Amino acid sequence: MDRRTFLFSFGMLSFGISMPFKTIASSKTLVVYFSKTGEQYGVGVISKGNTAIVAEIIAQKTGADLCEITVENDTYPTQYKPLCDVAKIELNNKARPAYNKTVADISGYDVIFIGAPVWWGDWPMVMYTFFEHENLAGKTLIPFSTHAGSGLSGFDKKLATANPKSKVAAGLAITGTDAQNNSSRVSGAVDVWLKKLAEQGIAF
Numbered sequence: 001m002d003r004r005t006f007l008f009s010f011g012m013l014s015f016g017i018s019m020p021f022k023t024i025a026s027s028k029t030l031v032v033y034f035s036k037t038g039e040q041y042g043v044g045v046i047s048k049g050n051t052a053i054v055a056e057i058i059a060q061k062t063g064a065d066l067c068e069i070t071v072e073n074d075t076y077p078t079q080y081k082p083l084c085d086v087a088k089i090e091l092n093n094k095a096r097p098a099y100n101k102t103v104a105d106i107s108g109y110d111v112i113f114i115g116a117p118v119w120w121g122d123w124p125m126v127m128y129t130f131f132e133h134e135n136l137a138g139k140t141l142i143p144f145s146t147h148a149g150s151g152l153s154g155f156d157k158k159l160a161t162a163n164p165k166s167k168v169a170a171g172l173a174i175t176g177t178d179a180q181n182n183s184s185r186v187s188g189a190v191d192v193w194l195k196k197l198a199e200q201g202i203a204f
C-alpha cells in the first residue's frame with residue numbers, strides 16, 4: 001500500500017469512528033525560493049534577499065523545510081540597474097540558467113511553496129529551469145512573489161502552465177520594502193493567506 005492509499009484508508013477508518021478526517025494532514029511541506037542580495041529596488045544594499053525573508057517566515061509558520069535555489073556560476077551584477085539589464089537579456093533569450101538547490105531530493109514533498117522576486121513581470125528564468133528539471137507532477141504548488149509594484153505578476157498562471165500536472169493554489173505577493181522593513185505586516189499577510197489555504201483543504 002503506498003503512502004497516499006494508506007493515508008486515505010486511515011482517514012476513512014477514522015471517519016467511521018467519528019474522528020476528524022484530514023486529507024493531507026501529514027503532508028510534507030517545502031518552501032523553495034530564489035532571492036538576490038546586493039542592491040535591490042527601494043531597499044538599498046541588502047545582505048538578506050527580500051524573498052529569502054518571506055520564505056523563512058512561511059517555513060517558520062508551517063514547519064516546512066527550506067530549499068534555496070541559486071544560479072550555478074552566479075555572475076549576476078550586484079548593482080540594481082546592471083542586474084536588470086542582464087535579467088532582461090535572459091528573458092528575451094528565454095535563458096535557462098543551471099541551478100543548485102540546498103535540498104537534493106524534493107520528490108518526497110507533497111506541498112511546495114515556490115517563491116521568487118518578480119523580474120520583468122515574470123519568474124526569473126532560473127525558476128523555469130527548475131520547473132522543467134524537477135518532477136512536480138501531482139504536487140500542490142503555492143506561488144509567492146516579492147516585488148516593487150507588480151504584485152504576483154501572473155506567477156500562479158505561469159506556474160500552472162509550466163506544471164500542468166500539478167495543482168496550483170492561490171499565491172501571495174509581498175513588496176520588497178515590506179519584506180525588508182515591516183516584518184509584522186508580512187507576518188499578518190502570511191497568516192491570512194495560510195488560513196485561506198487551510199479553508200481550501202491545504203493544511204501543513
Ligand SMILES: Cc1cc2nc3c(=O)[nH]c(=O)nc-3n(C[C@H](O)[C@H](O)[C@H](O)COP(=O)(O)O)c2cc1C
Nearest residue numbers: 035036050051087117118120121146148149150176
Ligand atoms: C532584474 C529585476 C527585475 C525586476 N522587475 C520587476 C518587475 O517587473 N516588477 C516589480 O514589481 N518589481 C521588479 N523588480 C523588483 C524586485 O521584484 C523586488 O525588489 C524583489 O523584492 C527583489 O527580491 P529579492 O531580494 O528576493 O531578489 C525587479 C528587480 C530586478 C533585480
